[in-house]
Every structure is written in structure tokens, then in C-alpha cells.
Amino acid sequence: MSSYTPPKVWVHDAANGGKWAHINRPVSGATHDKALPVGKHPLQLYSLGTPNGQKVTIMLEELLALGHSGAEYDAFLINIGEGDQFGSGFVGINPNSKIPALVDYSGGKPVPVFESASILVYLAEKFGELLPTEAIPRAQAFNWLFWVHGAAPYLGGGFGHFYAYAPEKFEYPINRFTMEVKRQLDVLDKRLAHNRFLAGEHYSIADIATWPWYGNLVLNNAYEAAEFLQVADYQHVIRWAKEIAERPAVQRGRIVNKAMGDGPKVLNRHSASDIDEALAES
Numbered sequence: 001m002s003s004y005t006p007p008k009v010w011v012h013d014a015a016n017g018g019k020w021a022h023i024n025r026p027v028s029g030a031t032h033d034k035a036l037p038v039g040k041h042p043l044q045l046y047s048l049g050t051p052n053g054q055k056v057t058i059m060l061e062e063l064l065a066l067g068h069s070g071a072e073y074d075a076f077l078i079n080i081g082e083g084d085q086f087g088s089g090f091v092g093i094n095p096n097s098k099i100p101a102l103v104d105y106s107g108g109k110p111v112p113v114f115e116s117a118s119i120l121v122y123l124a125e126k127f128g129e130l131l132p133t134e135a136i137p138r139a140q141a142f143n144w145l146f147w148v149h150g151a152a153p154y155l156g157g158g159f160g161h162f163y164a165y166a167p168e169k170f171e172y173p174i175n176r177f178t179m180e181v182k183r184q185l186d187v188l189d190k191r192l193a194h195n196r197f198l199a200g201e202h203y204s205i206a207d208i209a210t211w212p213w214y215g216n217l218v219l220n221n222a223y224e225a226a227e228f229l230q231v232a233d234y235q236h237v238i239r240w241a242k243e244i245a246e247r248p249a250v251q252r253g254r255i256v257n258k259a260m261g262d263g264p265k266v267l268n269r270h271s272a273s274d275i276d277e278a279l280a281e282s
Contacts, residue, residue, distance in 0.1 A: 018167035023083050028097060034087030038105075039074025039270055046078050046090060047100035049258035049265075051156065051212035051222070055116045056100045057269075058253030059123055059130070059208050064272070065249045068127050070106060075269040077257050117149050120205040130205050141199035144191075144206035152213045154180045164223045178229065181217075185234045188214060192236035196243075207244060212254070215241035251279070 012026050038044055043060070047053040063071035078084040078099050085097040094101040094114035102119050104111040104126075113122045124131035132138040158177035162170065188210075191198060198206040213222070218234060218241050220226035231238065244250055252275045258265040264282040266274050 019165055020081075023080065023086075028091075028095065029086075030088040030091040031083060031086040032088070034084070034089055036087070036089035036093070037074075037076050039076070041072040041074050041270075042070060042104060042106035043073035044103045044105065045073050045075040045100060045257075046093070046102075047075060047257045048078050048080055049254065049256060049260075050099065051152070051216060052098075052116045053100045053257055054212035054254045055209050056102065056119050056123075057256035058212070058250050059120055059205065061249035061253040061256075061275075062208070062247075063123065063127050063129060066127075066129055068129070071123070071127060072271075073269070075256050075266075077259060077267045079259065117145055117209060120145070120209055124205050130203070130208065132199060132202065132204060137200045137202065137204075141204045141206045144198040145209050147187075148206070148210045148213065151184050154184065155213055155217065159225075160223050163225060163228070182229060185214065185218070185229070185231065185237055188240075189234040189236045192240045197240070203244075207240075211241065211244045211250070215244055219245060255279070 014025075015021060036044075036046060045056060045060070047056060049057070057075060060071050060073050060075075078090060078101075080099065084090065085094075085099060090101065091097055093103055093112035096114065098114070100116055100119060101112065101114040102122075104113065104122075113119050121131070132141055154177060158173070159181045162173040162177060166173075188198075195201070197203050198210060214237065216222040217229070218226060218231040218238050220231075255264045255275065255278060256266050256269045259267060264278040266278045269275065
């Protein structure tokens with residue numbers, strides 16, 4: 001096996017990096033001027049239907065299902081493959097240039113919110129839903145919310161990148177991140193063996209944050225890696241994933257800003273009928 005010796009000083013090679021090389025760079029900030037569109041609803045979402053994007057659209061659809069009309073939203077597609085996240089408007093609300101990003105206009109002065117966990121907590125507190133108020137389940141919800149935001153980069157940027165997207169396959173990183181993802185699945189499986197949901201008996205933002213990553217993974221909707229990872233070993237995770245997948249709000253939210261893959265897609269969402277029509281046609 002050939003080995004790599006790091007240079008004394010690292011230099012960015014723009015041609016190296018596979019599928020996403022043209023948008024990866026070692027600096028931040030806008031690359032071009034582009035204002036963001038603004039729809040008619042109080043909440044304006046700028047996103048893409050990746051696992052991180054699905055968290056927020058599922059949350060919004062759950063809030064609407066609970067009867068909160070103030071959770072009506074416009075969702076505009078941010079095509080990261082085309083570099084939309086580096087437009088001046090998007091960078092203005094999220095200097096980290098990552099989806100999703102939300103702007104709340106309901107209070108008069110716009111409130112920008114970025115990072116998917118921050119958006120979930122913001123919406124849960126705004127509407128008083130999907131975040132327990134009792135001390136123990138609330139702490140558990142936050143424990144697992146923070147867990148997934150520390151864990152998922154190993155699944156997405158680690159395992160997913162080297163297993164599915166890297167221009168070359170190398171044994172060491174695939175083995176390293178496979179081992180960690182299986183450990184994480186075991187952590188979840190042990191938790192869900194004694195709890196219906198991650199915070200306890202009630203569905204919460206912890207589940208909404210975790211399902212798009214680990215639920216999609218064990219249902220073989222991510223990286224086509226279910227057999228490779230032997231996900232059948234994690235029966236409690238599979239039970240949890242299937243139960244959540246059957247929720248109407250999850251089925252609705254997971255297709256918003258979806259630009260790739262099979263099945264129904266809603267590139268931009270401005271009303272419930274946009275989703276209704278896409279699901280009816282599928």
C-alpha cells in the first residue's frame with residue numbers, strides 16, 4: 001500500500017476532492033452577489049433535502065400537523081452543487097455557508113437562525129412543542145440532540161464520504177469510520193431497547209434530528225450501505241426508524257427541497273398543496 005507524507009506546508013489543490021471539489025475551499029464568505037427570495041409566510045427556509053435539511057422541514061410539517069398555522073413556511077432550494085450557499089444573501093444569514101438557514105419575520109425584525117439543532121430548538125420553544133418541559137425527559141432530549149450533532153459528522157463526512165463519494169476508495173478510512181458508525185448504531189440500539197423514543201416515551205426534536213441520518217441509514221435510504229453495515233443487527237433502531245417513517249409529517253417533510261434520488265420531490269415549497277400534489281403524483 002502506498003503511503004502519503006504530508007508536505008511541510010499544506011497547499012489547497014482545487015482539483016483534488018472528487019464530486020464536491022469545485023465548491024470546497026479553505027476560506028469563508030460570499031463568492032458572488034445574490035439576494036435571497038422571500039415568500040409570503042412568516043418563516044422563510046433556505047435549504048436542501050439532505051439529512052440536515054430534512055430535520056427542519058420535518059419539524060415544520062410536524063408543527064403544522066399539530067395545528068400551528070404560524071409555522072407556515074416558504075422553503076427555497078439552495079443548490080449546494082451550484083454554490084448557492086456562497087451567495088451574498090445566504091452568507092448574510094449564515095456566515096458558515098451551510099444549509100439549512102431560517103429567517104423568522106413574524107416579530108417584525110427578522111431573526112436569522114442557522115445550524116439545524118439551533119433551528120429545531122428555536123422552533124420548539126417558539127411554538128411550545130416537541131421539547132419536553134419536565135426536567136428528566138427535557139435533559140434527555142438535549143442529551144440526544146447534542147449527541148447526534150457530535151456523532152453525525154462521522155456518519156456523513158466520515159463514512160459517507162469515504163464509502164460513497166471519495167474519488168478513490170481506501171481501506172483505512174472506510175474501516176475506521178465503519179467501526180465508528182457501527183458503534184453509534186449500537187449506542188442507539190441499546191437506548192431504544194428500553195425507550196420508545198430517544199427522550200423517553202414521547203417523540204421530540206431529538207428524534208427529528210436523528211432520524212434523517214440514522215433512520216434513513218438503517219432503512220437503506222442513505223449510501224446504499226445497509227447490507228455493508230449489517231443494520232439488521234440493530235433491531236430496536238429499525239423499529240424506531242420504521243415507526244417515525246410512517247408519520248405523515250415525516251413523509252411530507254422529507255421531500256421538501258429534495259433535488260436528487262427517486263420518489264416525489266418538492267424543489268420549492270410555498271403551500272401545503274405543493275406537497276399534496278407531489279405525493280398524489282407518486
